[in-house]
Amino acid sequence: MMAWIAELLIAGLLVVGAFFLLVGSFGLAKLPDMMRRLHAPTKATTLGIGALLIASMLYFVSVRGLLSFHELLITLFLFITAPVTAHLVAKAYLLRHPELRKDLPDVQASGGWATLGKSPQDTQRHEA
Amino acid sequence: MIAAACVIAFVAISVSLLLNLYRLAIGPHALDRVLALDTMVINAIGLIVVLGIWFGVTIFFEAALLFAMVGFLSTVAFCKYLLRGNVIE
Amino acid sequence: MGTRFLPQPILTLVIAGVWMALANDISLGNAVLGLILGLVIPLLTQAYWPDRPRFKNPWRIIDFTLVVLWDIVMSNIQVAQLVLFRRGDSLRSQFVRVPLELTNAEAITILAGTITMTPGTISADLSADGTSILVHCLETDDPEGTVNAIKERYERRLMEIFA
Numbered sequence: 229m230m231a232w233i234a235e236l237l238i239a240g241l242l243v244v245g246a247f248f249l250l251v252g253s254f255g256l257a258k259l260p261d262m263m264r265r266l267h268a269p270t271k272a273t274t275l276g277i278g279a280l281l282i283a284s285m286l287y288f289v290s291v292r293g294l295l296s297f298h299e300l301l302i303t304l305f306l307f308i309t310a311p312v313t314a315h316l317v318a319k320a321y322l323l324r325h326p327e328l329r330k331d332l333p334d335v336q337a338s339g340g341w342a343t344l345g346k347s348p349q350d351t352q353r354h355e356a
Numbered sequence: 357m358i359a360a361a362c363v364i365a366f367v368a369i370s371v372s373l374l375l376n377l378y379r380l381a382i383g384p385h386a387l388d389r390v391l392a393l394d395t396m397v398i399n400a401i402g403l404i405v406v407l408g409i410w411f412g413v414t415i416f417f418e419a420a421l422l423f424a425m426v427g428f429l430s431t432v433a434f435c436k437y438l439l440r441g442n443v444i445e
Numbered sequence: 446m447g448t449r450f451l452p453q454p455i456l457t458l459v460i461a462g463v464w465m466a467l468a469n470d471i472s473l474g475n476a477v478l479g480l481i482l483g484l485v486i487p488l489l490t491q492a493y494w495p496d497r498p499r500f501k502n503p504w505r506i507i508d509f510t511l512v513v514l515w516d517i518v519m520s521n522i523q524v525a526q527l528v529l530f531r532r533g534d535s536l537r538s539q540f541v542r543v544p545l546e547l548t549n550a551e552a553i554t555i556l557a558g559t560i561t562m563t564p565g566t567i568s569a570d571l572s573a574d575g576t577s578i579l580v581h582c583l584e585t586d587d588p589e590g591t592v593n594a595i596k597e598r599y600e601r602r603l604m605e606i607f608a
Contacts, residue, residue: 239361246365253372255528267583269395275521280405298469309428311561316435318569333542342573
């Protein structure tokens with residue numbers, strides 16, 4: 229009975245994880261502009277990978293009887309690096325696409341946004 | 357039951373990889389391609405993990421861990437290059 | 446916290462734990478090897494750690510972690526719904542500015558990471574003087590409400606953790 233519950237849990241986690249990976253990639257292919265596209269992969273894929281790794285951990289403990297917890301390292305690594313990746317891609321995108329700058333809110337501080345150097349208003353004034 | 361779930365996961369992750377390839381091919385910006393590559397790496401890690409369950413061996417996890425690290429580093433290097441024009445200043 | 450030969454006790458334990466996870470084995474031999482690495486690595490890298498964060502109330506980290514983990518799961522479901530059931534053009538996305546009360550660099554890093562991992566928001570940039578974060582929302586009617594939610598839910602907790 230216990231083995232059956234464990235199997236059900238592992239199978240459920242595998243399907244849920246694969247579903248979230250698919251949603252993340254589908255969002256990447258479907259959404260119309262870069263900043264919106266950034267949302268889908270960074271969020272959906274971390275939970276997808278997390279579910280797959282928990283399934284793997286449960287599988288090796290309950291079915292094979294091996295203690296296996298190095299999956300935790302991959303989960304931890306991905307949870308730490310995913311925001312960093314998203315932040316860097318967003319910064320690079322803001323720098324490379326000046327037409328976005330009119331959408332940015334006023335920074336209300338000297339120095340402007342760190343990536344752009346000057347405040348968006350200044351940049352527009354220079355171009356005008 | 358686990359075998360059936362593995363097959364479903366293989367199919368879903370393979371479709372994800374194809375969707376990422378589509379985004380990698382059409383772009384339109386360099387950063388879309390960087391993001392598509394990053395997502396492909398994550399999907400490939402998922403594929404390796406499911407493969408480990410399918411064969412019942414833990415030896416694939418080193419590959420998954422190394423892949424996660426190399427994927428993160430390459431994405432950071434790409435973004436750094438697009439931000440500053442060079443990788444190491 | 447920390448003495449001359451044990452500059453970072455928490456880092457020592459983390460390195461020992463990561464070593465045992467890498468070896469995928471809990472045994473006395475690996476624990477000793479992990480602890481040796483955990484003692485040597487902080488001593489060798491001490492020169493590169495200019496200052497370390499001061500904690501006011503470290504136990505609140507547990508509370509913060511649970512809140513963030515719960516929000517990650519909820520945000521995934523929410524973003525999945527938006528991606529699957531809405532036309533991409535109909536999503537009302539916009540940039541908002543979140544003014545910061547935190548001054549600690551580590552705390553701001555954690556806040557930026559948390560914003561990216563939680564419902565419909567991504568931290569895109571920081572102002573040059575470190576007083577506000579630029580946040581992109583996937584779907585919002587009420588920018589003010591989003592900013593207040595971030596400040597109430599995460600920033601207040603972080604301010605309790607870091608001195």
